[in-house]
Amino acid sequence: RAQFIDEVAAGDGAGPAAAAAQVDAAIDRWVYYAGWSDKIAQIAGSANPVAGPYFNFSVPEPTGVVAVLAPQHSPLLGLVSVLAPVIVTGNTAVVVASQRLPLPAVTLTEVLATSDLPGGVVNLLTGRTAELAPVLAAHADVNAIDLCGADPHLAAGYETAAADNLKRVLRAPHQPQDWTHQPDPHRILAFTETKTVWHPTGM
Known part of the structure; x- marks a missing residue:
């Protein structure tokens, strides 16, 4: 926790108290989304009435591999807020860390590597978002992309590249x-499909 506080404070220029509040909020965000892991099927699924001798069920299932462009200005809380909902339903994530402030993301992956999370579920890339995003948007083995951290002027191009292989897109705010x-x-x-x-x- 202390290391995250130091990194957030150094990157954001926040004071120790504000940085600690962000780290605590990030921890709470993990807990919030983890709580949905055994509930989302009940909320998003259904038993459907049909005219015939059948049971008919609709259940959410993971999309697959999801590319995540992490927020540029919230290197820990923002990152957790876009990463946790991707993996809670069983997706794997390829995350492009904040270009401005990548260090908290690198530290987070070190934490995940020593946690109970299976290897390969979260994969981190650091570098220029504008160089990495087009490759992920066009990649046929990536099933969805979250453009949260994309440059608004470039996001439309990423959407076009994603459309070429019918990739699911969560648009940048x-x-x-x-x-x-x-x-x-x-x-x-946003990163589930209904079966x-x-x-x-x-x-």
């Missing part, structure tokens, strides 16, 4: 986001 606000499950659902199963009930 028009206004800077306040990551201290209470999150909601809609960001989780509907028909099962005969018997004679």
Whole structure:
């Protein structure tokens, strides 16, 4: 915790108290999204009435590999806020760290590497977002992309590249986001797909 506080304070220019508040909020954000892991199917899924001798269920399932362009101005809380909803449903993430302030993201991956998270679930890239984003947007093995940290002037080009391989896109926000606000499950659902199963009930 102390290392994260030091890195956030050094990068954002925040005082120790403000940096500590951001780190605590990031921890709470992990807890919030982890709590959805066994509830999202009940919220987003359904048992569907059908005219026939069948059970019909719709359940959310992970999209697959999700590219995440982390927010540029919130290197820890913003990063956690876009990463946690991607992996909570079973997706894997390729994360482009904040170009301005990458150090908290690097430290976070060190924490994840020694946690119970399976290897390969979170993969971090550091570098220029404008160079890495087009490759991820056009990559056929990436199933979705979160453009949160994209340059607004370049985001339309990334969307066009993603459309070529039918990639799911979560668009960049028009206004800077306040990551201290209470999150909601809609960001989780942005990276799920609905599978509907028909099962005969018997004679």
